[in-house]
Amino acid sequence: MPLSRLSAMLLDLMEEVAPAEEASANRKTREARGDYAETWLQARGPLSTFGRVISQRDLREWRGDHQSRYTLSCRSFANDAEETAFAAAAGENRVVTGRLRHFVETQDGGTITLDACTLAPAKLQPALMLQPEDVAGLVDRPLDVSEAYAGPRAGPSMRSIDRVIYDADFSTRMDGFGNGYVDRNEAIYVLQKDGSAFLHEWPFPVTDVNTDLLRKREPGKWYKWSARGKDIVLRPADGGEILILKAPARLRPIGNGARLDKEYYYLQIAMMGARSDRSYAFRQNGELDFTRSGFVAGNIGASYIIVSGGKGDDRQTGQKYRFEDYALIIETAEGEERQFFAIRDGDKPAAPEEIFVKGEVYWEKGKEE
Known part of the structure; x- marks a missing residue:
């Protein structure tokens, strides 16, 4: 059936x-x-x-x-x-x-x-x-990634975007086994000059979104926006509950042709002691190292377990990178990969303390720890 x-x-x-x-x-x-x-x-x-x-x-x-x-x-x-x-x-x-x-x-x-x-x-x-x-x-x-992706720069133009904002809530909680974990909620919104806005939940740049299909299939992700001091008011296009984002971070591109010489780190501790580590190490010569690893160390029932590594572990070194508007473009064996990338407005483009990749914040190595 x-x-x-x-x-x-x-x-x-x-x-x-x-x-x-x-x-x-x-x-x-x-x-x-x-x-x-x-x-x-x-x-x-x-x-x-x-x-x-x-x-x-x-x-x-x-x-x-x-x-x-x-x-x-x-x-x-x-x-x-x-x-x-x-x-x-x-x-x-x-x-x-x-x-x-x-x-x-x-x-x-x-x-x-x-x-x-x-x-x-x-x-x-x-x-x-x-x-x-x-x-x-x-x-x-809802759209899957392949449907939401319109292609390089085939979505909203940079001229049509008023601003891109980041709203987040990080809270420490306890699971049912006594393990502490971080409830990490992050959201990217694209505010356009015509007064419309949409929630961006994909790993690729905001300029690559198929907004026509998004509006048709997921009207609940569309809003009318207005500024109220430092806050942003989002009125759902489908008549849902109004959202008021309290002083969200304003993001901007790092600048076309920019180079970085820093490593940035992401750490997430989930329920049952599951740990996820990721890092981007940028070099001035235009090369990038990406690593991803994880393990579990926590209480499960009456036992304490440690499980190292996993199928998700990954290390990619010496990949060429460049920046273009809200895109981090990485040259891979399969071709170019386009990832959403931004820095906080007001941060130093040559050495930002934070970067925002695929909708998640990464901190400068050393300061995050």
Whole structure:
């Protein structure tokens, strides 16, 4: 069964408990609807559904500019081979079968979680036509990176941009095992001279965004902006809640042709002691070294574990770099890679204390530590 059709069936079923409009504003009502749907799903026995593998554990049906309202997530697999096969099928449309663990409805979707998942062979992939009854189970699909990327300088021109701002909230918290971690929330907004603004959540430069497609598919990321002293007021184009950003940092390009001779460092401590380290080391000769590593050192249950390294570790040395407007352009074996890059307005272009790469702040090596 297509995941869109199952989503539509669940939506129709939960109307017997309470209308969706009531559930969107009331957590207990959502829980009651979800419990009712979960009981119905449990009674069906093993569940088989069809969709696109979007991560190492998740499936969601894509239909053009739309996607299924609900995500299917595999909490466990029948064996290691099935888990490996699922991860290798990323981007493919496949049939997944498993045993229901639970169902949760949220304000903007929900998740069907399965245990003991198995993946049907690719040759058994059904050729499905969208049926009228499936439409109710579809919602607008956010842009993926390839869709949001219009191409080098094919998005907003530098002349059309009034300013680019950075808003962040860093707070230290404790997880359920007694490990401290940093809840790191960073956002880049592009404020245009015509009074419109959009949230920029991609790794590439703001001048490369397909704004026409973004406006069509994700209207919730568009705003009307105004300045109120040092604060920025964002009024959502879709009529949502007004955002007031308190004295956000104003960013600017470092300058075309600039060179740096410094190393900048990113450190994030996540829940369960997971640590992520990244650094950019720039040299005056136009070469760049990039490193990425991570490990886990924290309390898990009654144990303290240390796990070094991982598949995400990476080191790239001697790559040529240059700056162009809001772009850091790196020459790689596969061609040029364009990354969003900016410095804080008022910082020294020859030796900034902070840099902003792909929407995240990096500090000058030594000062961050």
